[in-house]
Amino acid sequence: MTTGEPRLGPGEEFDRIRSLARALGSRAAGLGDDCALVDLGGEILAASTDLSIENVHFRRDWLSFDEIGWRCAAAALSDLAAVGAMPIGVLTAIGAPGTSVQSELDQVMSGVGALLDETGGVVLGGDLSSSPVWTVSVTVLGRARRPVLRSGGKPGDSVWVTGSLGGARAALETWLGGEQPAPSSRESFARPHPRLLAGVWLADTGASAMIDLSDGLGGDVRHLSAASGVAITIELSLLPVHDGVPDVARRIGEDPRVFAAGGGEDYELLALLPPEFTPAMAQRFEAHAGIGLARVGSVEEGAGVRLLLDGTPVEIAGYDHFR
């Protein structure tokens, strides 16, 4: 745990976190990474908390109650993946409207349980309250053998991304346009898969820095750059773009690669890997984790992030949750 101002990228949400860290002074420890890491005599505990609120993070006409539970838990578990930790368990605090019924609460919790069937871990505890809107706070606890922070990136590293990007945003934009998303995009939004095994594999293989893509690559890569004190260049034409993206991107007049880089909540991992990491090792990763691993950029001396599209600089705003 380190104290001091968190080294985050630009953005209103991150200005808020910087201000809160100042308000806490020496009582803030290790803010600004995906997880807190606590050395408990041999075991390193990783912990993170994630708040999901109806009409901010999800809508009830988009998701079933068990999907709400799955998605809220996935957002939190993804932070464990980002430091290379595996889950011990979760604590779930749920606020439910007075008009809710028990079976809805049970379905939210069944969704959490279904995800834990996939990832491992148990529900360790929770809290219930009434609330004007559905509110789900999930805190995850995990064990990290070799934790990877955002701050370890070095010049000479290369930038890799797991899976594919933009699926969740494709669903979101389609719903916002009043239509039903394609099944595979809907699945990306409703039941994201935290990349836990991938995160541990990358940690064990020497990843120098990692982050999960919750705010979108365009914003999240800035946190890696700021925390590691390095310059990062991303070539968007190398991005693995989700199948559901091209149709939706075309409809709103955006290049699919730019669309994918601006999409949040994919919960893929962005990892900085050392020069020794080879394409053959990426193939071994794909066999192990069952998802792709694509090289999308490079790390140099300096500061800041350059996003290129076929070699030409482009601007992409981060996905700001504080809305």
Added chain:
Amino acid sequence: MTTGEPRLGPGEEFDRIRSLARALGSRAAGLGDDCALVDLGGEILAASTDLSIENVHFRRDWLSFDEIGWRCAAAALSDLAAVGAMPIGVLTAIGAPGTSVQSELDQVMSGVGALLDETGGVVLGGDLSSSPVWTVSVTVLGRARRPVLRSGGKPGDSVWVTGSLGGARAALETWLGGEQPAPSSRESFARPHPRLLAGVWLADTGASAMIDLSDGLGGDVRHLSAASGVAITIELSLLPVHDGVPDVARRIGEDPRVFAAGGGEDYELLALLPPEFTPAMAQRFEAHAGIGLARVGSVEEGAGVRLLLDGTPVEIAGYDHFR
């Protein structure tokens, strides 16, 4: 961690928890105690989460923002006290209305920090979102050398309570009556002191079971009885009643001892102590912890709870948060 249906007392909130545990099946572990306890190779980690929502748990015209932060963190830290753990840190997820300003968020966090100055521990992480009303979820992590569960009570134990009861309810009833509470009652509601040192002392001295009085003695003692599989008798005339209670109780026509037993959110500890525990040891506790420790009842073979007032049975409803 144990699986299976949590052994809780009666009440709608607890029926909900039982239903959620059934929905989770084998993915539920150790639900129904104040904290989850996880053995991490030598250290026992205690974890608990607590959700506080504006107009359910507090009102903004009653509390300042730093008091909101303090109170929400205190409610969570009190669960560590109840198992005899000391804090490592907290994770704070805050939902704030779109109309809120940064200084209000900073004040909430300053209140959390001010309590941590008293209790020890740091802010390990958090999350921010917009929300229709102020929403504060605090997850606490602590270390327990000799954790005390609700389930260890034995016939022959006696029942003890720390500090004094009813102060927070006295403030609440006064506010609900449209008046300003007495300063000492207001302080009980706005800045409760989690009994962390008291909890560790009682754990080290052989407490067989403990719980913190968040739902009021009338309800919480039922959880101890159900979890331990014992009958408990409380003599309300022995309760340590907060100074602010008599005036308010008289105004609403209730006996002050019954009023105090029905009041939630005092965050005092209720402990079952073995026959070897003597009044002289209670005096040593008071010197150590700086608060009182009063013997208020006894534990027998059997089941259920008897509440007596000067020897005559009385009924007291628990304080139900699901409202």
